[in-house]
Amino acid sequence: MSTWVKRIGAVALFGLAASLPVAPIRALEGAESAAVQDKAIVSPAFKTPRAALQAGLEDFRSxxxxSAVAALKYAAAGGETLAQWKLATIYAAGQGVPHDDLKAYEYFSQIIEGFDEDNPNWRDRSIVSNAxxxxxxxxxxxxxxxxVKPDPARALALFKYAAANFGDATAQYSLARMYLDGAGGDKDSRQGVRWLYLAxxxxxxxxxxxxGQMLFTGDEGLRPQRARALMWLTLAREAALDSAKDQWIIDAYEKSLAAATETERQTALTYLEDHLKRRN
Known part of the structure; x- marks a missing residue:
């Protein structure tokens, strides 16, 4: 069992220590793991799992x-983390294979079950975080x-682990949403806002x-900061795509911009310039 499964340590956020609950990865009852299936169906046509990984990636690009999936399965069964991750994303997206979230789940699970918290391979940091x-x-x-049934408490613990230990922005955002919604535990607006700032x-x-929305209207007990809010909304609007997925961002920006005073708009531009300088 990997170290992280045995314990998830305490982390500090803005000077406050938050104890992270243990959330072991539970195997699917009655189901063979992807690794077991792969060993049964993939012939050892490669000298090493690493060679299979390279061949699989090249075949997939071409x-x-x-042949790419077959090679990657052999590499994954041999413990190649990148192969496990690539197969997980392939099945999750249905790229060249039928869409299969359960197989994706199994391959992602292999990655985090094999993660050694006490002796991590930091070359795989982004892959493990994504898993x-x-x-x-x-x-x-x-x-x-x-x-695989909905388990918000487990989701909260996993998001918290990735947010705190890997600094994963998606995990931080998802964790913030869960705290703000009270999903997986008690509602905690203070923690939610802090993780939201980090993301x-x-x-x-x-x-x-x-x-930006919350700062503009003063939601969740926040003191309204309309110029600061407009800065965040402007950043989001510039990065958003004109699609149904991002339409709420566009609407929030336009609504706040229309309601802002000229002074708030000019102050927002100053905040934006300072933010971009700090980022660069």
Missing amino acids: GASD FVSIATYSLNGIAQSK ADKGHVQAQALL
């Missing part, structure tokens, strides 16, 4: 999906017609937009 976030998201929503400062577009 569009040879079948934690992905498993947390599956735990939050569940997977239809599978044994927004890292450039997370949805976090910037939500923080």
Whole structure:
């Protein structure tokens, strides 16, 4: 069992220590793991799992999906973290294979089960972080017609681990939303706003937009800061795509801009310039 499963340590945020609950990865009852299945169906056509990984990535880039998946499965069964992650994302997106969230869940699970908190391989940092976030998201929503049922408490713990230990902006934003909504535990607006600030400062577009909305109207007990809010909304609007997914960001920006005074708009521009200088 990996170290992180045994314990999730306490972390400090803005000087406050928050104890993180343990959230072990529970295996799917009655289901074979992807690794077991792969070992049974993939012939050892490669000298090493690393060679299989390289061949799989090259085949995938060239569009040879079948041979790419076969090679990646062999590499994943041999413990190659990148192969496990690539297969997880392939199945999650249905790239060259039928869409299969359960298989994606199994491959993401392999990554976090193999993560050694006491002796981490930091070359895999972004991959491991993404796996934690992905498993947390599956735990939050569940997977239809599978044994993976919604488990908000587990999702909260996993998001918290990725947010605190990896500084993952998506985890920080998701954790903020759960605290603000009271999902997986008690509602905690103070913690929610703090995680939201962290995600927004890292450039997370949805976090910037939500923080801007809250600061403009004074939601969740915040003191209204309309110029600061407009700065965050402007950053989010500039990064948003004109699609249905981001329409709420565009609407929030336009509504706040229309309601702001000229002084608030000019102050927002000053804040924006200072923010961009600090980021650069």
